[in-house]
Amino acid sequence: xxxxxxxxxxxxxxxxxxxxxxxxxxxxxxxxxxxxxxxxxxxxxxxxxxxxxxxxxxxxxxxxxxxxxxxxxxxxxxxxxxxxxxxxxxxxxxxxxxxxxxxxxxxxxxxxxxxxxxxxxxxxxxxxxxxxxxxxxxxxxxxxxxxxxxxxxxxxxxxxxxxxxxxxxxxxxxxxxxxxxxxxxxxxxxxxxxxxxxxxxxxxxxxxxxxxxxxxxxxxxxxxxxxxxxxxxxxxxxxxxxxxxxxxxxxxxxxxxxxxxxxxxxxxxxxxxxxxxxxxxxxxxxxxxxxxxxxxxxxxxxxxxxxxxxxxxxxxxxxxxxxxxxxxxxxxxxxxxxxxxxxxxxxxxxxxxxxxxxxxxxxxxxxxxxxxxxxxxxxxxxxxxxxxxxxxxxxxxxxxxxxxxxxxxxxxxxxxxxxxxxxxxxxxxxxxxxxxxxxxxxxxxxxxxxxxxxxxxxxxxxxxxxxxxxxxxxxxxxxxxxxxxxxxxxxxxxxxxxxxxxxxxxxxxxxxxxxxxxxxxxxxxxxxxxxxxxxxxxxxxxxxxxxxxxxxxxxxxxxxxxxxxxxxxxxxxxxxxxxxxxxxxxxxxxxxxxxxxxxxxxxxxxxxxxxxxxxxxxxxxxxxxxxxxxxxxxxxxxxxxxxxxxxxxxxxxxxxxxxxxxxxxxxxxxxxxxxxxxxxxxxxxxxxxxxxxxxxxxxxxxxxxxxxxxxxxxxxxxxxxxxxxxxxxxxxxxxxxxxxxxxxxxxxxxxxxxxxxxxxxxxxxxxxxxxxxxxxxxxxxxxxxxxxxxxxxxxx
Amino acid sequence: xxxxxxxxxxxxxxxxxxxxxxxxxxxxxxxxxxxxxxxxxxxxxxxxxxxxxxxxxxxxxxxxxxxxxxxxxxxxxxxxxxxxxxxxxxxxxxxxxxxxxxxxxxxxxxxxxxxxxxxxxxxxxxxxxxxxxxxxxxxxxxxxxxxxxxxxxxxxxxxxxxxxxxxxxxxxx
Numbered sequence: 001x002x003x004x005x006x007x008x009x010x011x012x013x014x015x016x017x018x019x020x021x022x023x024x025x026x027x028x029x030x031x032x033x034x035x036x037x038x039x040x041x042x043x044x045x046x047x048x049x050x051x052x053x054x055x056x057x058x059x060x061x062x063x064x065x066x067x068x069x070x071x072x073x074x075x076x077x078x079x080x081x082x083x084x085x086x087x088x089x090x091x092x093x094x095x096x097x098x099x100x101x102x103x104x105x106x107x108x109x110x111x112x113x114x115x116x117x118x119x120x121x122x123x124x125x126x127x128x129x130x131x132x133x134x135x136x137x138x139x140x141x142x143x144x145x146x147x148x149x150x151x152x153x154x155x156x157x158x159x160x161x162x163x164x165x166x167x168x169x170x171x172x173x174x175x176x177x178x179x180x181x182x183x184x185x186x187x188x189x190x191x192x193x194x195x196x197x198x199x200x201x202x203x204x205x206x207x208x209x210x211x212x213x214x215x216x217x218x219x220x221x222x223x224x225x226x227x228x229x230x231x232x233x234x235x236x237x238x239x240x241x242x243x244x245x246x247x248x249x250x251x252x253x254x255x256x257x258x259x260x261x262x263x264x265x266x267x268x269x270x271x272x273x274x275x276x277x278x279x280x281x282x283x284x285x286x287x288x289x290x291x292x293x294x295x296x297x298x299x300x301x302x303x304x305x306x307x308x309x310x311x312x313x314x315x316x317x318x319x320x321x322x323x324x325x326x327x328x329x330x331x332x333x334x335x336x337x338x339x340x341x342x343x344x345x346x347x348x349x350x351x352x353x354x355x356x357x358x359x360x361x362x363x364x365x366x367x368x369x370x371x372x373x374x375x376x377x378x379x380x381x382x383x384x385x386x387x388x389x390x391x392x393x394x395x396x397x398x399x400x401x402x403x404x405x406x407x408x409x410x411x412x413x414x415x416x417x418x419x420x421x422x423x424x425x426x427x428x429x430x431x432x433x434x435x436x437x438x439x440x441x442x443x444x445x446x447x448x449x450x451x452x453x454x455x456x457x458x459x460x461x462x463x464x465x466x467x468x469x470x471x472x473x474x475x476x477x478x479x480x481x482x483x484x485x486x487x488x489x490x491x492x493x494x495x496x497x498x499x500x501x502x503x504x505x506x507x508x509x510x511x512x513x514x515x516x517x518x519x520x521x522x523x524x525x526x527x528x529x530x531x532x533x534x535x536x537x538x539x540x541x542x543x544x545x546x547x548x549x550x551x552x553x554x555x556x557x558x559x560x561x562x563x564x565x566x567x568x569x570x571x572x573x574x575x576x577x578x579x580x581x582x583x584x585x586x587x588x589x590x591x592x593x594x595x596x597x598x599x600x601x602x603x604x605x606x607x608x609x610x611x612x613x614x615x616x617x618x619x620x621x622x623x624x625x626x627x628x629x630x631x632x633x634x635x636x637x638x639x640x641x642x643x644x645x646x647x648x649x650x651x652x653x654x655x656x657x658x659x660x661x662x663x664x665x666x667x668x669x670x671x672x673x674x675x676x677x678x679x680x681x682x683x684x685x686x687x688x689x690x691x692x693x694x695x696x697x698x699x700x701x702x703x704x705x706x707x708x709x710x711x712x713x714x715x716x717x718x719x720x721x722x723x724x725x726x727x728x729x730x731x732x733x734x735x736x737x738x739x740x741x742x743x744x745x746x747x748x749x750x751x752x753x754x755x756x757x758x759x760x761x762x763x764x765x766x767x768x769x770x771x772x773x774x775x776x777x778x779x780x781x782x783x784x785x786x787x788x789x790x791x792x793x794x795x796x
Numbered sequence: 797x798x799x800x801x802x803x804x805x806x807x808x809x810x811x812x813x814x815x816x817x818x819x820x821x822x823x824x825x826x827x828x829x830x831x832x833x834x835x836x837x838x839x840x841x842x843x844x845x846x847x848x849x850x851x852x853x854x855x856x857x858x859x860x861x862x863x864x865x866x867x868x869x870x871x872x873x874x875x876x877x878x879x880x881x882x883x884x885x886x887x888x889x890x891x892x893x894x895x896x897x898x899x900x901x902x903x904x905x906x907x908x909x910x911x912x913x914x915x916x917x918x919x920x921x922x923x924x925x926x927x928x929x930x931x932x933x934x935x936x937x938x939x940x941x942x943x944x945x946x947x948x949x950x951x952x953x954x955x956x957x958x959x960x961x962x963x964x965x966x967x968x969x
Contacts, residue, residue: 011894011895011897012894012897014902015893015894015899015902016886016894018899018902018905019877019886019890019893019894019899019902019905019909020837020877020878020880020881020886020890021835021836021837021838021876021877021878021906022837022878023837023902024836025836025839025903027830027836027840028830028836031831031834060798060800060801061801116831118800118820118822118823119800119801122800197937198901198903198937199839199841199847199849199901199903199904199935199936199937199938200839200841200901200903248901248902249901250839250841250901250902250903250904251900251901251903251937251938253937283843284841284842284843284844496901497899497900497901497902497903497938498900499900685897686897688897689897689900689938689939689940689943691940692939692940692941692942692943693900693937693938693939693940694940695940696937696939696940696941697937719842719844719846720842720844720846720847720935721844721846725935725937727932727933727934727935727941728928728931728932728934728936728941728944728945729928729929729932731940731941731942733942734940734942757940
């Protein structure tokens with residue numbers, strides 16, 4: 001019997017190569033390739049007055065030096081604005097190499113190509129760029145004053161401004177509802193910048209084949225199909241002449257969804273121009289100053305509520321720092337402003353954001369993509385409401401929950417996919433009950449009192465979220481059974497460690513009734529599948545998982561049809577078990593799927609023994625029908641697409657118990673508990689791994705990580721020495737429990753899981769520290785010295 | 797020929813095999829292994845000695861290959877992730893990382909595997925605290941470390957089970 005693999009903790013099929021050093025990451029390709037390196041701006045805002053490359057020309061092994069003036073055609077134009085939006089009235093993108101003005105430290109100015117990276121960097125060091133300084137704009141509140149401009153033609157540095165309003169059921173505006181509410185609060189919240197920071201940086205390797213005029217590009221990207229279209233467009237090549245492959249990718253977390261990066265089009269262009277293989281591998285410092293960051297926001301909140309803590313009106317104004325350019329549009333603040341509502345029904349809601357230019361690295365999605373800020377805002381608000389009313393924090397949350405019988409629930413907003421924000425399913429009261437039980441919420445006051453008696457300060461915190469996952473427009477899957485009985489699955493989206501090869505194989509093996517060992521999966525290779533969107537927004541399992549399931553169902557149907565012919569049976573009586581099609585209850589009446597694959601492809605030539613069965617004198621073909629009948633195609637394969645009406649909404653709740661040192665203000669997480677609902681689980685081991693990793697990044701964002709810019713726009717901590725990512729010693733043991741509320745929107749009933757872990761962590765830790773300390777926590781991250789200063793300020 | 801390009805012959809034993817290449821004095825051991833010897837299993841995550849992805853065993857001891865010049869290891873012995881497995885099977889540490897889902901993207905993994913291999917050779921039955929300490933010099937951005945720590949203990953178990961079969965231990969200098 002074939003084991004049902006969907007839902008099982010199947011070990012990863014990726015691991016055998018990854019633990020033996022046999023994986024192939026970007027920099028592992030092209031051993032003889034030329035190396036590219038870049039001269040990057042050391043200034044946050046300056047006009048380039050001269051570039052003198054003469055000293056570099058003597059460097060042995062130098063091959064080429066390029067500046068903006070060397071770029072032909074579309075390459076010389078600004079990079080694409082990937083996600084236009086009517087509210088983004090002043091979208092601006094960079095040139096691949098700076099033209100006249102640089103707008104952040106790290107912006108590429110000159111590209112050097114040499115025999116190896118050492119020599120390329122030697123040449124970079126000898127290139128003299130003269131700059132005339134312009135006033136740098138740093139900090140979103142300074143920027144919005146508009147005294148100095150990041151882009152001369154963007155007044156007030158405002159790239160976008162968007163208001164969304166949902167009146168109450170009685171038709172009241174948020175302002176009116178707040179004014180009329182029995183209680184009101186008003187406050188400000190701050191969140192600092194962090195970044196995806198995958199252990200492998202970006203990278204591009206390109207081979208030009210002059211013989212047939214084709215280009216093959218490898219990129220450490222989250223979207224190979226879209227990189228392909230961008231490269232073809234920028235280089236003026238026919239699309240079929242360009243192939244893009246995302247090989248093993250060493251983490252993405254959002255930053256690698258941005259494309260095309262300057263390097264992603266410059267390296268292929270150089271490869272074609274020089275007729276040589278060219279590779280660029282980002283180093284860590286480059287990643288800090290020339291990729292992307294996220295998170296920074298200032299939020300102003302007004303809330304009105306009743307005696308039970310029900311929110312009657314909520315008004316949030318957000319200043320969002322999007323850095324120097326907006327290639328990814330305003331997706332991050334749109335997500336913040338819509339996902340802010342979480343699992344709650346709010347009386348009336350108004351949210352306004354301004355997305356602001358500063359002379360800093362651009363801001364694009366990092367795991368969570370605006371949601372950690374949203375949840376921080378909502379959950380801090382509910383904690384304040386609870387504190388004001390003297391109520392338990394979980395009671396106030398429960399008072400605002402959407403009920404399990406209220407789905408689908410329309411929040412009345414437009415989500416990041418341009419579609420209505422309608423939650424498909426969930427069970428928030430059950431989630432809360434599970435969490436409280438797991439963490440011992442109700443008995444915590446005694447625990448706290450006991451600790452206090454020992455002179456220790458401990459506190460408990462909670463954070464709830466809803467995450468729109470599996471956004472469209474679509475993904476596809478292709479499944480082919482070959483005449484050796486092997487199943488070849490491909491999908492266009494890419495993998496960065498999520499275990500897609502395993503979970504997609506689980507889906508295919510389950511759908512087709514074949515042993516998983518016979519299934520192989522390819523992702524992110526445009527040679528295998530050309531239509532895709534990419535891996536982001538916790539969408540891969542939902543989108544490609546369902547597309548592959550649908551493609552498998554087509555293949556299965558065809559296999560049963562062909563097998564029924566061969567077995568002279570009714571296809572409705574057939575099953576597939578262990579790769580054998582057989583009549584249910586009569587195992588002897590059977591035919592291997594491999595043979596079905598042979599029969600599916602009428603042949604003239606027998607290339608092996610098995611193929612003889614399908615040749616034209618074998619007697620297997622009906623004489624009254626053409627060998628490939630109307631509506632049929634040769635081969636046992638299927639392709640299908642999954643395109644959802646809208647996103648599916650996962651949810652979860654986290655709780656933490658922290659201890660703060662009364663003297664040193666050191667913050668220690670004693671317990672961390674997660675209840676997670678991503679619908680039906682394909683592989684619980686992998687989902688838990690995703691949660692662990694997300695929480696660890698959340699802990700980084702809550703306690704350690706921030707990008708520190710000085711007033712000149714210099715990033716002061718652009719190294720792993722100074723930007724503090726958690727080591728094993730900083731991450732608590734994470735306790736997890738799963739609730740499975742299937743999504744009614746897709747055939748597999750699944751929801752996304754990739755980002756969830758990170759989303760509520762800052763809110764949870766703030767809540768717990770506030771509980772331990774009894775002082776309001778309104779900005780994250782919080783370091784021991786921040787907490788110490790807060791104590792002094794409140795004591796003074 | 798300039799100071800940057802003068803080449804020096806470096807001969808060493810890598811994963812039990814004598815290898816040699818002529819490289820400039822400034823070539824990092826990480827680049828030497830990856831680009832001159834083609835052993836791309838060793839990864840480079842920061843090039844300033846913090847992340848530990850480039851960890852290899854130099855005469856059996858873990859070192860950051862991105863902070864080591866290739867010319868300084870002439871005559872020494874290096875084990876990389878490619879040398880941890882036995883002929884036909886994974887080493888206990890490799891098996892444990894697989895069983896415990898101790899890796900996701902796999903980029904930092906070779907450094908962890910090398911560090912843990914050396915650690916368990918010296919401390920075959922670590923306490924919780926010691927296992928945590930053993931992996932606290934390496935950064936991982938994917939796993940949250942919980943399953944990595946689990947894998948350290950599991951590897952110790954497997955190692956104990958297979959004791960007396962030294963070919964299973966892998967990575968021994």
